[in-house]
Amino acid sequence: MARSRVWAWVVWVTVCVTATVVLRERRDGVDTVHAVLTYLLVILGGSVSGGRPLGLALTLAGFLLIDYFFQLPYDTLSVSKPLDWIVLLAFLTTAVVTTHLLTQERARAAEAERRAGEVASLGRLGAELLSAGRAEDSLAGIADLIRTSLEVAHCRIYGRDDDAVRLLVASPADVIGEAGLADLDDLRRFAETTDRLDIAEDGASGATLQSHDPDGRTVLAALRAHGRTVGALYLTDERPIALDPARRRFLGALAYYAALAVERTRLVAQAEHAEALREADRLKDVVLASVSHDLRTPLTTIKALAQEGALRGDRNAVAIEEQADRLGHLVADLLDLSRLKGGALPVHPELNTAEDLVGAAMRQMAGLLKDRTVETSVDFTEPALAGRFDFVQSLRILSNLLGNAVRYTPPASPIELSVKRDDAALVFVVADRGPGIPATERDRIFEPFYRPAGAAADGGAAGLGLAIARRLAELQGGTLEYAARPGGGSCFVLRLPAATPSGAFVKS
Amino acid sequence: MGAIRVSDDDLTSAAVRARALLIIEDDAPIRRALRNALSDVTDRLLEAPTGREGIDLTATERPDLVILDLGLPDVRGVDVCREIRAWSRVPILVLSARHADAEKVQLLNAGADDYVTKPFNTPEFVARVRALLRRARLPTADDVATVVEAYGLTVDLLHRRVTRGGAAVRLTPIEWDILRTLVTNAGRTLTHQQIFDAVWGDAAGNPQQYLRVHITNLRRKVETNAARPELIVTEPGVGYRAELPA
Numbered sequence: 001m002a003r004s005r006v007w008a009w010v011v012w013v014t015v016c017v018t019a020t021v022v023l024r025e026r027r028d029g030v031d032t033v034h035a036v037l038t039y040l041l042v043i044l045g046g047s048v049s050g051g052r053p054l055g056l057a058l059t060l061a062g063f064l065l066i067d068y069f070f071q072l073p074y075d076t077l078s079v080s081k082p083l084d085w086i087v088l089l090a091f092l093t094t095a096v097v098t099t100h101l102l103t104q105e106r107a108r109a110a111e112a113e114r115r116a117g118e119v120a121s122l123g124r125l126g127a128e129l130l131s132a133g134r135a136e137d138s139l140a141g142i143a144d145l146i147r148t149s150l151e152v153a154h155c156r157i158y159g160r161d162d163d164a165v166r167l168l169v170a171s172p173a174d175v176i177g178e179a180g181l182a183d184l185d186d187l188r189r190f191a192e193t194t195d196r197l198d199i200a201e202d203g204a205s206g207a208t209l210q211s212h213d214p215d216g217r218t219v220l221a222a223l224r225a226h227g228r229t230v231g232a233l234y235l236t237d238e239r240p241i242a243l244d245p246a247r248r249r250f251l252g253a254l255a256y257y258a259a260l261a262v263e264r265t266r267l268v269a270q271a272e273h274a275e276a277l278r279e280a281d282r283l284k285d286v287v288l289a290s291v292s293h294d295l296r297t298p299l300t301t302i303k304a305l306a307q308e309g310a311l312r313g314d315r316n317a318v319a320i321e322e323q324a325d326r327l328g329h330l331v332a333d334l335l336d337l338s339r340l341k342g343g344a345l346p347v348h349p350e351l352n353t354a355e356d357l358v359g360a361a362m363r364q365m366a367g368l369l370k371d372r373t374v375e376t377s378v379d380f381t382e383p384a385l386a387g388r389f390d391f392v393q394s395l396r397i398l399s400n401l402l403g404n405a406v407r408y409t410p411p412a413s414p415i416e417l418s419v420k421r422d423d424a425a426l427v428f429v430v431a432d433r434g435p436g437i438p439a440t441e442r443d444r445i446f447e448p449f450y451r452p453a454g455a456a457a458d459g460g461a462a463g464l465g466l467a468i469a470r471r472l473a474e475l476q477g478g479t480l481e482y483a484a485r486p487g488g489g490s491c492f493v494l495r496l497p498a499a500t501p502s503g504a505f506v507k508s
Numbered sequence: 509m510g511a512i513r514v515s516d517d518d519l520t521s522a523a524v525r526a527r528a529l530l531i532i533e534d535d536a537p538i539r540r541a542l543r544n545a546l547s548d549v550t551d552r553l554l555e556a557p558t559g560r561e562g563i564d565l566t567a568t569e570r571p572d573l574v575i576l577d578l579g580l581p582d583v584r585g586v587d588v589c590r591e592i593r594a595w596s597r598v599p600i601l602v603l604s605a606r607h608a609d610a611e612k613v614q615l616l617n618a619g620a621d622d623y624v625t626k627p628f629n630t631p632e633f634v635a636r637v638r639a640l641l642r643r644a645r646l647p648t649a650d651d652v653a654t655v656v657e658a659y660g661l662t663v664d665l666l667h668r669r670v671t672r673g674g675a676a677v678r679l680t681p682i683e684w685d686i687l688r689t690l691v692t693n694a695g696r697t698l699t700h701q702q703i704f705d706a707v708w709g710d711a712a713g714n715p716q717q718y719l720r721v722h723i724t725n726l727r728r729k730v731e732t733n734a735a736r737p738e739l740i741v742t743e744p745g746v747g748y749r750a751e752l753p754a
Contacts, residue, residue: 293579296605297535300626304541307630328627351717353724358735360742367629378735384724392609392745501721 008050016042016058020065027070032084035070036091043095047102055099063092111246118250121149125257135265136169142261143171146254150247152237157223158187159231159262168231168265187232190220216240221251223259231262288335295331299324333464336396337448340471347390347475351499354378354385354419354426361398361417368406377418385419387426389496393472397480400465401430401492409434409489425478425495433489442482446470469494524641526550526572532562532588533577533603542575545630549637559583566592573640576620578604578611586611586618593619599640599696603628609745613699616746621696623746639695639751656691658752659738661730663691670730682707683726686719690740690750699747723748 019038023030039062047055064077067088072080079085128141139157147155159168165187219241221233233255235241243251303324309317339345355378362376379385398417405415413433420427437445444450448467466480473480478496485491529550533539534557543553554569556562559580566574574592578585589600602615605626612623621640624633656663662671668684670677679687685707690698698706704719728734741749 293605296626297538300605300628301535301537301541303627304538304545304630308541308544324627352720355724355727355735356720356742359727359737360744362736363741364744376735380728380734384721384728386721395744501718 005050005054008046009054012042012046012050012054012058015045016061016065020069024069027074030070032066032070032087035066036087039066040091040095040098044098044102047099048106051106052099052103055103056096059092059095059099062095063088066091114246117149118253121145122253122257125254129257129261129264135261135268139169139258139261139265140171140173142258143169146233146235146258147171150235150241150251150254152219152235152241154234154236156234157231157258157262158234159266160188160229161266164188165232168262187220187234190222190232219243219251221255223255223262225256225259225263230259230266233258288339292331292335296328299328299331303328333468336468337464340468345393345472345475347393347472349388349390349476349497351386351501352389352391352394354387354428357389357391357394357398358417358419358428360391360395361402364395364399365402365406368403372406372411373414374402375414375416377416379420383501385421385426386499386501387496388499389426389476389478390472393476394494394496397469397472397494398428398430400469401494404465404492405430405432405434405490408432413489421498422495424498426498428494428496430492430494431485431489433485433487436484436488436490437482439484445482446480524549524638524645526641528552528554528569528571529573529575529637530554530556530562530565530569530571531575531577532556532559532580533575534558534579534581535577538577545634546637549634549641559585559588563588563591566596566598570596571598572644573599573601573637575601575603575637578602578615586615589615589618589620599644601637601640612743612746613701616697616699617701622749623697623743636695642752643693643695654692656694656752659732661739663687665692672730677729679726679729682722683729686722686726687730687740690748694750694752697743697747697749701747703747 016039019042023035023038039058043055043058043062046058067077067079068075071084071088079088125142125145128145129138131138143155143157147153154170154172156170157168158165217237217240219235221235222229223231223233303321306317306321306324310321336345358376358378362374365374402415402417409415409432416429416431418429418431441450446466449463450466451463470480473494473496476496478494480495481493483491483493526549529546529552531539531542531553533542533555536557539555539557543555546553550572554565554571556565559582562574562576562580563583565571576585576588580588585602585604589602592598592600599621600619602612602620602623603626604611604623616623621643622636624636654665656665660672661677662669664670665688668688670679670684670687686703689703689706700719707719723740724734727737727740731737731739739750739752741751743749
């Protein structure tokens with residue numbers, strides 16, 4: 001650009017000198033008008049190719065040369081006739097106005113050309129963003145386009161996740177550590193600043209990173225999408241990068257495309273991660289299901305054969321059956337614990353009634369209870385007590401509590417199961433008259449693998465029941481607590497969210 | 509059209525003895541355990557180690573009951589169930605080692621009659637088999653009226669009357685429909701959806717959860733102790749089943 005300007009000066013000054021020499025040779029046969037017209041042509045040419053400064057310089061030169069060489073008296077700047085002033089002033093006015101008009105028109109044309117270039121760049125960016133198969137590819141294409149359309153040496157795009165900022169793509173794909181590379185900490189601070197200040201659209205781009213850029217040879221633009229800073233665009237050049245308002249606007253538009261591409265990269269990465277997690281989850285389910293199946297199948301055979309033996313009065317068979325049951329419970333508890341830890345145990349709270357749950361628990365425990373009695377106390381007032389809980393998992397909680405009561409209390413002592421409504425909660429209480437739990441151990445009983453001090457090693461459970469029960473209660477928005485029972489014994493209090501069925505669905 | 513009384517006396521264990529039972533199960537030791545457990549129920553026990561052979565034996569031997577294990581090497585249990593149901597009403601009792609309620613519901617909706625989870629309790633398993641066999645002997649035509657007596661309760665299906673010790677038990681229309689559906693399917697576990705469809709028909713919405721409230725109210729009227737139900741048994745996560753005493 002600058003070089004072509006110098007050439008314009010050389011060429012048109014030469015033309016001006018040549019024209020002056022030629023006209024001077026034939027001064028006697030040349031009218032002043034001829035000289036004036038010739039210089040006007042030179043000025044027009046100079047303005048077109050060299051712009052306003054060359055045009056004005058040629059105008060001044062022409063004015064002086066006409067006056068000096070081609071107006072009587074020759075070879076002096078003095079003007080003899082007043083009418084000759086009119087010629088000179090007319091020349092000057094015409095030349096200045098023409099130069100002005102020509103250069104203005106030229107600037108408009110250049111601006112239009114640049115706009116067309118910008119529109120084409122943005123069009124290519126949009127196409128790049130939409131058509132590239134991989135998000136990374138489209139980002140690389142966008143970095144290339146930004147670099148070439150802004151005519152800078154390097155363009156880098158950084159992404160920002162939470163606290164970290166990292167380089168996503170560089171154009172040209174250069175070596176990391178090259179001079180001019182932004183400090184990631186600076187970038188992070190920059191991103192945070194732009195995130196905090198909700199910067200207006202034009203201010204959001206083209207900010208410079210002060211600590212890094214004494215000469216204006218780097219430009220930093222925040223990449224903002226969906227109201228947050230998703231990264232930064234970092235441009236460097238060997239020379240200072242000039243940013244007039246129009247270019248600043250253009251940079252803003254480019255930055256917006258880059259922000260969308262960065263966001264797309266992030267979303268794609270997120271989707272891939274979620275897909276990987278789903279796959280891992282699915283595999284875990286498959287493993288759990290097959291372990292569960294493979295362990296239960298032989299247990300079924302052992303139990304069935306032992307029961308057959310027990311019916312014939314074989315005492316060993318009774319023991320085998322009990323141990324098979326114990327193993328079965330242990331397998332179930334371990335599977336549930338691993339599912340709970342992995343968050344894979346689904347809970348589906350629905351409208352259920354307390355009586356239904358108590359009835360199902362009593363039925364499920366019938367085998368373990370044998371001749372032990374459980375006093376059930378249910379509030380039979382209308383309407384039936386209802387709650388929003390997962391029936392199957394709540395049944396597990398009650399079964400675990402009743403199982404513990406049977407296991408850890410003397411055979412003759414009574415067990416009670418009651419339910420009542422307390423404000424927004426259904427309160428199930430499993431109470432026994434056993435030894436209770438010492439105050440020092442009350443916090444620990446809900447930990448996995450806890451076993452009461454002094455309990456027999458073959459007490460029948462692995463110490464997982466309460467840990468699982470409490471977790472299941474919490475997953476449903478309920479609680480499970482221990483309370484010492486007045487007069488001796490233990491109270492386990494399960495609270496589940498109560499519900500009031502409004503106008504039970506009736507047949508029309 | 510004479511009323512056929514089905515009461516405890518007619519349903520002694522000796523009365524329900526099957527001509528032939530089929531076990532579809534790939535695990536040989538379990539087949540052996542089942543054979544021992546069912547020796548009192550039938551004289552002829554057919555065994556199939558694969559789903560394909562099971563389907564073929566059901567077609568050729570016409571057993572009185574099919575015990576179907578899930579996790580067969582060749583065909584999915586639910587597909588075996590559907591295929592048999594396409595041409596036979598033979599009772600199907602499903603055995604599974606998985607505690608997956610969704611799977612139970614799927615199988616019952618596919619036409620299975622009941623479901624037992626491994627490891628099971630042998631006496632309970634045998635009781636379930638007997639209940640299904642007993643049900644299969646009941647007259648199936650809709651116009652045959654029956655009176656069911658159990659736990660001191662009398663359910664007159666023809667006259668839509670329920671009495672306990674001679675005193676009338678008053679039920680709402682929905683409670684009656686639920687009770688009738690369960691009792692006429694005694695021994696079968698019905699899913700929430702199946703009961704809902706039978707009682708409410710094609711009602712819009714998803715009010716299955718209200719079924720549980722109605723069941724609770726019904727139990728208060730027909731059970732001796734509503735907190736310890738005997739007649740209407742909850743199958744957790746699956747549905748309900750009417751159990752008549754053996």
